Every structure is written in structure tokens, then in C-alpha cells.
Amino acid sequence: MSQRIRVTLVSFDIDGxxxxxxxxxxxxxxxxxxxxxxxxxxxxxxxxxxRNQEEIWAEAGIEVHFTAxxxxxxxxxxxxxxxxxxxxxxxxxxxxxxxxxxxxFCHVEExxxxxxxxxxx
Ligand SMILES: [Mg+2]
Numbered sequence: 001m002s003q004r005i006r007v008t009l010v011s012f013d014i015d016g017x018x019x020x021x022x023x024x025x026x027x028x029x030x031x032x033x034x035x036x037x038x039x040x041x042x043x044x045x046x047x048x049x050x051r052n053q054e055e056i057w058a059e060a061g062i063e064v065h066f067t068a069x070x071x072x073x074x075x076x077x078x079x080x081x082x083x084x085x086x087x088x089x090x091x092x093x094x095x096x097x098x099x100x101x102x103x104x105f106c107h108v109e110e111x112x113x114x115x116x117x118x119x120x121x
Pocket of ligand 1: 016
């Protein structure tokens, strides 16, 4: 029998999504830390350069698994086998690239409350 891969991968857009973005988004970095604590594969996928994304995480003292350019979510999917792929962002561009790469897209303004059935937190 093949083994089921149960891990969840979550990708965060930065600008307009995370509190450290420009403009700041509604998600605080504690949510990112919580995702890591839950054992999720976690990273950012943004229009910002890889270097800039890495600086943001370093400054926050958070070690993420990946940083990717917005249109490269498909690479992330290839690098990390997971049971579930989720991208959280604030624009139609996020939705487009997420869905194209086989991710579930969650709009930052529609993040379900913790504990919601089927949600990752
Ligand atoms: Mg954004």
C-alpha cells in the first residue's frame, strides 16, 4: 500500500497579507509560527525578490521552508510532497497562480476562524 502523505503546506503572500507587508495585511506572524508548530511546511510566495523575502523572515526570527516568486508555486509543489497545498493572499493574481499550481486559495479577508471544519488552523 502506498503511504498517504498527510502534511499540509501553507504559502503566505506578504504584501497585503502579512502584518510585515507593504501595505500591512491582517495576518500576524504568530499565525506563521503556529503553522510551523503544527508541523506544516511553511513559506512565502510573493512578488518580492527571494533575497528580500529571506530578509523579512530573518528579521522576524522565523525559519521557513521555502521562499518563492509568485508565479513559481508549481516549483514549491514539486519540491515538497504534501497532502494539502494552501496559499493565502490578497489578490486575483494570488488566486490565479495558486489555482494554476493546484493549491487551494484562501483570500486573506476570508480566512476562517480557528477550528473551522476543514480549515488548517
Ligand atoms: Mg499581496
